[in-house]
Amino acid sequence: MTDLHSPRISIIVPARNEAKNLEIVLPQLPEVHEIIVVDGHSVDGTAEVARRVRPGVDVITQTRRGKGNALVCGFERATGDIIVMFDADGSADAAEIPRFVDALVRGADVSKGSRYMAGGASEDITLHRNLGNRMLNLLTNALLGTRYTDLCYGYNAFWRRVLPALELPPVHLADGAEAMAWGDGFEIETLLNCRFAQNRLRVVEVPSVELSRIHGESNLHAISDGLRVLRTVLDERRRWRTRTRLEPALLEAAIEPSGAMG
Numbered sequence: 001m002t003d004l005h006s007p008r009i010s011i012i013v014p015a016r017n018e019a020k021n022l023e024i025v026l027p028q029l030p031e032v033h034e035i036i037v038v039d040g041h042s043v044d045g046t047a048e049v050a051r052r053v054r055p056g057v058d059v060i061t062q063t064r065r066g067k068g069n070a071l072v073c074g075f076e077r078a079t080g081d082i083i084v085m086f087d088a089d090g091s092a093d094a095a096e097i098p099r100f101v102d103a104l105v106r107g108a109d110v111s112k113g114s115r116y117m118a119g120g121a122s123e124d125i126t127l128h129r130n131l132g133n134r135m136l137n138l139l140t141n142a143l144l145g146t147r148y149t150d151l152c153y154g155y156n157a158f159w160r161r162v163l164p165a166l167e168l169p170p171v172h173l174a175d176g177a178e179a180m181a182w183g184d185g186f187e188i189e190t191l192l193n194c195r196f197a198q199n200r201l202r203v204v205e206v207p208s209v210e211l212s213r214i215h216g217e218s219n220l221h222a223i224s225d226g227l228r229v230l231r232t233v234l235d236e237r238r239r240w241r242t243r244t245r246l247e248p249a250l251l252e253a254a255i256e257p258s259g260a261m262g
């Protein structure tokens with residue numbers, strides 16, 4: 001059986017007005033190294049409910065807005081070896097956590113949930129969003145040379161040691177701005193997947209069944225958030241190309257004899 005204590009696991013739960021769902025979801029989580037709820041300035045008592053139903057939970061408030069910023073705040077706070085991204089609305093099944101951890105312990109850098117591989121499914125997705133997701137998967141794989149089956153899915157896990165290589169948006173911006181930065185929104189999963197690939201990390205997809213949100217409404221706006229995902233893929237492709245082109249040039253500069261500098 002999977003040992004959920006070694007390596008140490010940090011479960012990060014982004015939550016914006018999810019008090020009613022957290023009452024059900026948090027007690028279902030296994031005993032692990034730490035559970036971090038990242039509150040998105042909720043007005044429904046999310047933070048208080050989290051502390052009441054799961055004593056010992058670490059509740060922090062995100063620095064800006066958006067699910068992406070919430071996750072990065074949670075990643076920074078985490079002290080475990082493995083980070084598990086876990087939605088607060090009841091759509092992620094806690095019983096699948098060992099599956100994600102297993103893949104990591106067996107050698108993956110990242111274990112990525114997929115609703116579209118054999119054994120995966122979604123009870124929560126609409127026809128339009130399903131179609132949009134499939135198109136974004138195809139396009140991304142064609143542009144980036146990846147083989148993801150579920151680019152935008154939020155249930156994933158990875159070793160915390162890979163974080164610095166991902167260069168995610170800082171939780172505190174130099175100018176102290178509170179407006180959303182790129183990566184702060186629902187494009188975060190896509191951004192992560194692109195950066196995993198850019199860093200040539202070993203990503204193993206694991207089948208996952210997305211359950212229905214229990215209470216409340218989605219924060220996602222299919223069209224505008226779909227466009228953010230699309231822009232992310234295009235930006236990341238450009239970033240990737242620039243970086244690959246830069247590398248040999250930098251290397252040449254580094255080996256240039258010092259006398260040549262004049």
Ligand SMILES: Nc1nc2c(ncn2[C@@H]2O[C@H](COP(=O)(O)OP(=O)(O)OP(=O)(O)O)[C@@H](O)[C@H]2O)c(=O)[nH]1
Pocket residue numbers: 013014015016017018038039040041062065066067070086087088089091124154213217218219220
């Ligand atoms: N802290 C924080 N959490 C957020 C924010 N936006 C979304 N979340 C959380 O991120 C998770 C996923 O958001 P959802 O609104 O369920 O989006 P979704 O899963 O794409 O949409 P549905 O499938 O309809 O539920 C939930 O736990 C939300 O509470 C935010 O701005 N801040």
Ligand SMILES: [Mg+2]
Pocket residue numbers: 087089091213218
């Ligand atoms: Mg959801």
